[in-house]
Structures are given as structure tokens and as C-alpha cells.
Amino acid sequence: MKLPTFAHKQFTRVEKTCQHPGCGELFLGATHSKFCVFHSSQSNRIRLYKKPDPFKINQALIHLNAGRHELKCALKGCNNKFTIIKQYDAKVYPKFCEIHRNEHQRNMFLQNNILFTKKETV
Ligand SMILES: [Zn+2]
Numbered sequence: 744m745k746l747p748t749f750a751h752k753q754f755t756r757v758e759k760t761c762q763h764p765g766c767g768e769l770f771l772g773a774t775h776s777k778f779c780v781f782h783s784s785q786s787n788r789i790r791l792y793k794k795p796d797p798f799k800i801n802q803a804l805i806h807l808n809a810g811r812h813e814l815k816c817a818l819k820g821c822n823n824k825f826t827i828i829k830q831y832d833a834k835v836y837p838k839f840c841e842i843h844r845n846e847h848q849r850n851m852f853l854q855n856n857i858l859f860t861k862k863e864t865v
Pocket residue numbers: 761762763766767768778779780781782
């Protein structure tokens with residue numbers, strides 16, 4: 744008979760306070776536990792903020808006839824144009840040009856714009 748090579752890890756119990764907003768209950772929990780017994784299940788927790796849907800930010804509803812259309816980038820100060828081929832059924836299309844579909848690129852562009860406008864005014 745072969746014995747198990749490692750013993751099951753036992754968590755040390757520590758007295759902790761619940762980190763749910765509005766609940767400061769003291770409880771005995773493992774070192775990684777964050778919430779009390781009531782708030783440990785996800786249905787009892789209140790979600791304070793929701794992450795915005797990236798598809799809703801990047802895309803727009805376009806009401807145009809079917810065919811090829813040239814659109815302007817929706818970002819302020821960007822004059823790049825891009826073409827879309829509109830189908831009959833589909834309505835959702837990207838609203839930024841190909842470079843600015845990335846969030847990081849958009850932030851960089853806006854930062855540079857702000858710097859330039861400040862320099863011009865001074
Ligand atoms: Zn709690």
C-alpha cells in the first residue's frame with residue numbers, strides 16, 4: 744500500500760472583518776477569505792459597478808441604405824475616414840477608424856491633442 748506523499752493543507756483560521764460595504768461583521772475565516780458567511784454566496788452581495796460592454800462603446804447603429812459608405816472617425820479631432828459595406832439586415836458597425844478601435848490608441852490620441860492645444864494657447 745502506498746501512502747499519500749503530502750498531507751492535506753490546513754488553513755489557519757484568523758479573525759477577520761467582512762469587507763462587504765455596510766457589513767462589519769467579525770468572523771473566523773481562512774487567510775484568503777474576504778466576506779462573512781452570509782456574504783460569501785454571490786447572490787447576497789450587491790454589485791456596486793458594472794463593467795461597460797466594449798462592443799457598445801466601439802460600435803454604433805447606422806441607418807443607411809445598403810452598399811458601400813465612407814464614414815468619418817467618431818473620435819474628436821481625428822479626420823481619418825474608413826469604408827463600410829452595409830448589408831440589408833445588419834445595423835451595428837464600428838464607429839472609429841481602424842487605428843482608434845484600440846482603447847489605448849484612443850487615449851494616447853486624446854492626450855496628444857490636449858498637449859497640442861495647450862501649447863497653442865500659451
Ligand atoms: Zn458580511
